[in-house]
Amino acid sequence: MVDILVSNFPYLLEGLGVALVLLAALLAVGVALGAAIALLQVYGPRVWWVRWPIFVFERVFRGVPIIILLFLFYYGLSGVYDISSFAAAILGLGFRSAAYQSQIFRSALQSVDVGQMVAARAMGMSKLQAIAFVAVPQGVRYALGPWTNEFSAELKDTSLAYVIGVVELTRQAKYIISSNHGHILVVFAVAAAMYFVVNKIGNSFFYRLEAKYAVPGSERRLFSR
Amino acid sequence: MDSQRVLDVRQMRKTYGDIEILKGISLSLDRGQTKVLIGPSGSGKSTLLNCINYLVPPDDGEVKLNGVIVGDRNLNAMRAKMGFVFQGFNLFAHLTVLDNIRICPMKVKKVSKDEATERAYLELDRVGLKDKAAAYPAQLSGGQQQRVSIARALAMDPTVILFDEPTSALDPELTGEVIRVMKNLADDGMTMLVVSHEMGFARSAADEIIFMEHGVIVEQGPPAMLFSSPQQRRTADFLRVIAEHA
Amino acid sequence: MHDFLDFSRAWLPELLKGVPATLLLWIISITLAFFLGLALAWARIYGNRFWYAVSTVYVEVFRGTPMLVQMFFIYLGLPEIGIVFDSFTCAIIAIALNSAAYQAEYFRGSMQSIPHGQMVAARACGMSQWQAVLHIVLPQALRRVVPQWSNEAILELKFTSIAYTIGVVEITARASKIGYETLQFFDIFILAAIIYLVLTSFVASLLDWVERRLHIPGVTNVG
Numbered sequence: 001m002v003d004i005l006v007s008n009f010p011y012l013l014e015g016l017g018v019a020l021v022l023l024a025a026l027l028a029v030g031v032a033l034g035a036a037i038a039l040l041q042v043y044g045p046r047v048w049w050v051r052w053p054i055f056v057f058e059r060v061f062r063g064v065p066i067i068i069l070l071f072l073f074y075y076g077l078s079g080v081y082d083i084s085s086f087a088a089a090i091l092g093l094g095f096r097s098a099a100y101q102s103q104i105f106r107s108a109l110q111s112v113d114v115g116q117m118v119a120a121r122a123m124g125m126s127k128l129q130a131i132a133f134v135a136v137p138q139g140v141r142y143a144l145g146p147w148t149n150e151f152s153a154e155l156k157d158t159s160l161a162y163v164i165g166v167v168e169l170t171r172q173a174k175y176i177i178s179s180n181h182g183h184i185l186v187v188f189a190v191a192a193a194m195y196f197v198v199n200k201i202g203n204s205f206f207y208r209l210e211a212k213y214a215v216p217g218s219e220r221r222l223f224s225r
Numbered sequence: 226m227d228s229q230r231v232l233d234v235r236q237m238r239k240t241y242g243d244i245e246i247l248k249g250i251s252l253s254l255d256r257g258q259t260k261v262l263i264g265p266s267g268s269g270k271s272t273l274l275n276c277i278n279y280l281v282p283p284d285d286g287e288v289k290l291n292g293v294i295v296g297d298r299n300l301n302a303m304r305a306k307m308g309f310v311f312q313g314f315n316l317f318a319h320l321t322v323l324d325n326i327r328i329c330p331m332k333v334k335k336v337s338k339d340e341a342t343e344r345a346y347l348e349l350d351r352v353g354l355k356d357k358a359a360a361y362p363a364q365l366s367g368g369q370q371q372r373v374s375i376a377r378a379l380a381m382d383p384t385v386i387l388f389d390e391p392t393s394a395l396d397p398e399l400t401g402e403v404i405r406v407m408k409n410l411a412d413d414g415m416t417m418l419v420v421s422h423e424m425g426f427a428r429s430a431a432d433e434i435i436f437m438e439h440g441v442i443v444e445q446g447p448p449a450m451l452f453s454s455p456q457q458r459r460t461a462d463f464l465r466v467i468a469e470h471a
Numbered sequence: 472m473h474d475f476l477d478f479s480r481a482w483l484p485e486l487l488k489g490v491p492a493t494l495l496l497w498i499i500s501i502t503l504a505f506f507l508g509l510a511l512a513w514a515r516i517y518g519n520r521f522w523y524a525v526s527t528v529y530v531e532v533f534r535g536t537p538m539l540v541q542m543f544f545i546y547l548g549l550p551e552i553g554i555v556f557d558s559f560t561c562a563i564i565a566i567a568l569n570s571a572a573y574q575a576e577y578f579r580g581s582m583q584s585i586p587h588g589q590m591v592a593a594r595a596c597g598m599s600q601w602q603a604v605l606h607i608v609l610p611q612a613l614r615r616v617v618p619q620w621s622n623e624a625i626l627e628l629k630f631t632s633i634a635y636t637i638g639v640v641e642i643t644a645r646a647s648k649i650g651y652e653t654l655q656f657f658d659i660f661i662l663a664a665i666i667y668l669v670l671t672s673f674v675a676s677l678l679d680w681v682e683r684r685l686h687i688p689g690v691t692n693v694g
């Protein structure tokens with residue numbers, strides 16, 4: 001059994017690599033889009049043609065199961081452009097992450113004491129400057145805790161890219177099992193352990209980051225998936 | 226007179242870390258007696274109370290309730306006979322006032338709901354809050370909450386009631402209503418051990434005042450004697466400090 | 472658009488046949504998870520060192536690994552050691568075990584948020600620890616946990632779609648099958664998405680109502 005594991009471990013690593021690249025890409029999409037949405041929601045114009053699309057976006061991407069979203073992006077986009085399953089996964093998971101991240105960022109921005117913003121404006125800063133220099137720096141730190149939860153969740157969600165054919169860690173595990181009779185429990189256990197370890201490393205990294213850059217006098221850890 | 230002895234505490238010791246909070250305290254209460262424990266903060270008064278009903282297990286010493294030793298085996302049964310009134314009231318937030326008073330008799334003493342309800346209204350009336358039966362603790366003032374907590378203790382038919390600084394967490398204008406209830410209880414013959422800074426209550430309701438400092442009993446005696454001519458210098462010093470801040 | 476409506480009229484009934492399976496899978500799983508989660512939380516707060524360790528390891532493992540892998544482990548892996556269940560049962564087990572770990576943490580948080588003094592008061596009048604937790608801590612903790620529990624429940628409703636990968640014929644599986652038959656994947660998955668949206672919205676509203684009904688001043692905050 002050990003030799004099966006040893007000879008196939010590189011494949012698992014390859015799968016993990018794919019998963020991590022997918023993770024990084026989707027989180028990047030999520031941060032960019034999520035931040036934009038959050039800023040719009042907190043500081044943007046309170047007009048229906050801004051509020052409503054955002055509301056619908058969040059509702060849809062938080063209310064539809066990941067697998068369905070992946071299928072939609074894969075089949076929907078390949079009609080328009082020949083998209084690979086990997087790219088479809090990045091977009092599908094990324095947009096969904098944006099929906100969750102926008103809520104994290106919105107909460108974080110709103111945690112910044114409004115009085116500080118008022119003070120900044122009173123001293124002559126433009127709204128944009130106040131946002132950039134007062135709200136965002138603090139908001140980012142408040143967001144780190146919940147964002148770490150999001151990181152954990154998305155790491156596990158990359159496994160679902162399996163359904164549109166992305167050869168990430170879980171699919172690699174399945175390939176190994178089909179090509180080598182048996183050892184199912186062990187292979188899945190090893191794959192699970194790999195997710196677990198990466199998760200722990202990531203959490204520990206972000207936790208220390210959060211502690212190092214925390215705004216003095218604040219402490220926050222929200223519970224979410 | 227031993228059949229009258231309700232509470233007997235012998236050589237109670239308790240150490241937290243390297244600090245010895247209780248250094249061998251002994252005291253006793255006869256039926257109907259009200260004794261008030263006074264002393265500076267850190268003297269161990271609250272700890273003593275918590276050790277008597279083993280909410281904090283003492284390191285050494287013995288507690289007897291009506292001649293029966295309190296121990297691991299009969300703890301819940303013994304506690305059912307000792308009422309406890311907390312500085313922070315500790316009412317059950319999810320229950321109405323009526324339920325707060327009913328729940329312990331029903332769950333611990335297995336009293337029927339009807340009987341418990343009847344008794345609850347009785348005690349509620351006794352503390353002057355019959356009209357608040359359906360309210361939730363969060364809707365009451367501090368003084369009202371404490372009176373409910375006294376009613377909760379009374380509904381269990383306790384042999385003795387322990388009071389841990391019952392008015393310390395109350396705004397000054399609310400302490401009166403609680404003191405009044407406690408005074409009535411003392412007059413009615415309830416056996417009470419009270420930790421308090423309320424010297425007015427001590428003077429008028431206590432059969433004996435016990436002054437504690439640094440984990441030992443320095444002096445004890447009837448209020449008249451203790452307040453006017455304390456035997457120990459430390460007692461006199463403490464009383465003077467209290468008088469200055471009154 | 473007209474094509475889409477025609478398509479919907481033709482295939483929606485077939486797709487809706489997956490709803491009972493989804494709902495059944497969901498309700499059974501979260502109910503089992505509720506009790507297991509409660510037990511795990513109890514073990515972590517009041518249990519002795521052994522149960523604390525068991526509970527902690529359980530929560531770490533199930534929250535630290537993907538549900539898909541857990542489901543494969545149970546459906547494909549357990550038969551290796553002779554434990555075989557049909558796919559529906561495997562899905563229930565996987566979702567329940569997974570959700571229990573998350574629910575355990577929510578329960579633990581809310582149970583620990585109940586002021587300790589009330590527990591002390593309960594013990595002081597003679598209640599056993601079991602009685603105190605059951606009658607004083609839990610009624611308040613369960614009220615407080617409703618918002619987080621609702622999120623978790625709705626999440627699990629969506630995660631029932633994972634059961635598709637091990638052959639359970641719920642909404643996603645039916646959508647996939649219809650997709651292969653008609654080659655109109657996008658349309659059928661849009662329909663599936665709409666069904667899930669309706670379900671999750673309904674459940675969210677229901678749980679919101681429950682939260683408002685259970686509100687007690689001094690125990691929970693509404694809104």
